[in-house]
Amino acid sequence: MFIDRAKITVKAGDGGHGMSSFRREKFVPKGGPSGGDGGRGGDIVLVVDSNINTLVDFRYKRKFAADNGVNGQTKNMHGRNANSLVIKVPPGTIVKDELTGDLLADLTAEGQEAVIAHGGRGGRGNARFVNSVHRAPTFAEQGEPGEDRSLLLELKLLADVGLVGYPSVGKSSIISKVSAAKPEIAAYHFTTLSPVLGVVSLAEGKSFVLADIPGLIEGAHEGVGLGHDFLRHIERTRIIIHVLDVSGLEGRDPLEDYHKINNELTLYSERLAKRPQIIAANKMDLPEAQENYNRIVEFMEKEKREVYPVSAATGEGLEKLMWRTMQLLEEYVEEPEQEAEKKIYEAKPEPEFMISRDDDGAFVVKGKEIEKVVAMINFDNDEGTRRFQAIWRRMGIEEALKERGIQEGDTVRIRHMEFEFKL
Known part of the structure; x- marks a missing residue:
C-alpha cells in the first residue's frame, strides 16, 4: 500500500515542576530553601529513515506524545530531563503546520532531523528564588507546557x-x-x-x-x-x-x-x-x-x-x-531557486498581550509570555499568587483592562484560569 499523505498530532513533554522544600538536618537549626529544579520535557523529533518508503504507519497511529520532565527533589536535586521522542519518516517527506500551512521541514537525506515541537522548560525550585531580601521563599515554579501542534505530512518521491x-x-x-x-x-x-x-x-x-x-x-x-x-x-x-x-x-x-x-x-x-x-x-x-x-x-x-x-x-x-x-x-x-518561490519572513514585534471579550462577557487576555507565566505559577501558594500579581501589574495588563472598561467582579480569563477582578 502506498500512502503519500498523513495527518498527525504531536505533543512535546511538559517540564517537571520545581520543588519547594527546606533543609531539615540535625544541628542545622535554620536550614535554607533546598528545592531542586524540574527537568525539561522531551522534544518531538522527525528523522529520515531510508528503510521506510511510505507514510502508511501513520494511518494506524496518529497521536504522538513525548515524556514529561521529572519533578525537582529536596536537597537541591534537579529532576531528570526527558528523552526526545523520535518519529521515523521516509526520505522526501514535507512537514507542514496544519493550522498555518507553514512549511516546517523538507526531509530528504538519510539521518536528517527536524525538531518539530519543543519540550517545556522545567520549573525552578524555591532555592532559585533566594535573594538578600527574601531569604526563605516557599514559591516554586511549575513546569512549562510542551508545544503541541497538528502536522500534515506529504511524501514526494525522490526519483531522478x-x-x-x-x-x-x-x-x-x-x-x-x-x-x-x-x-x-x-x-x-x-x-x-x-x-x-x-x-x-x-x-x-x-x-x-x-x-x-x-x-x-x-x-x-x-x-x-x-x-x-x-x-x-x-x-x-x-x-x-x-x-x-x-x-x-x-x-x-x-x-x-x-x-x-x-x-x-x-x-x-x-x-x-x-x-x-x-x-x-x-x-x-x-x-x-x-x-x-x-x-x-x-x-x-x-x-x-x-x-x-x-x-x-x-x-x-x-x-x-x-x-x-x-x-x-x-x-x-x-536550477536556482526562483525568488517567487522563496518565502520571506519579516520580523514583526508581537504585542506582549491582547485583550478581547468572550460571548459570556469575560475579558480574555492572550499572549505568549503571560500564558506561560500562568501555566508555571502555583496558585495554591500565597507567594506564587503575589508573584503573579506583580508580573500582571509590571506588564501593564491591569491598566489595559481598566481602559477597556473592566468593572470590579468581572471575570478575567487567561489560558485555562479564571480570575475575579478587584480594584
Missing part, C-alpha cells in the same frame, strides 16, 4: 527520472523491463494507481532511480482524477521521459497526447515543464506505429526534443534510451 504519459501508453511495461520493479500491468486504464520506483543499473557506478508516475489526464493540475496526487511526485525529478503510444490503437493521436500532458505540467508548475524531457516513442513493434513515428520525429525537431523509438514488449531501444538518460543526468545543472 520520471515516466509520464497518458494511461496505458506502456510506462509500467518499460519500468519492468529496465529495472527490478514489478508493477501491476493489465490492458485497461489506471492499472497503476500508485507511483512505482525502480533502480536502473547500467554499469558499475552508473545507476539512477526511475519513477513510473501513474497516467495523467486532462485537468490533472486542478486535481481531476488523481492529478495532484500524481503530479506531486514528478516535482523532485530532474529528467522527464515522456512516453507516447505511437501505434494510435486506442484511437488517440500521440501528438495531441503530448500537448495535453505538457499543458498539465505547465499549469501545475512552470519549473517542472522546463525540465529536460526525452520522448520515448513506444509500441514501435506494431505495424501502425511507423507513420505516426515519422510525424512525431518531424514535429519534435522543431521542439528540439530527442525522440527514441522503443518497444516495451520486445525491449528494443530501451537500453539506448536509458544510457542517454544517464548522460543527461550527469550533465544536469540544478
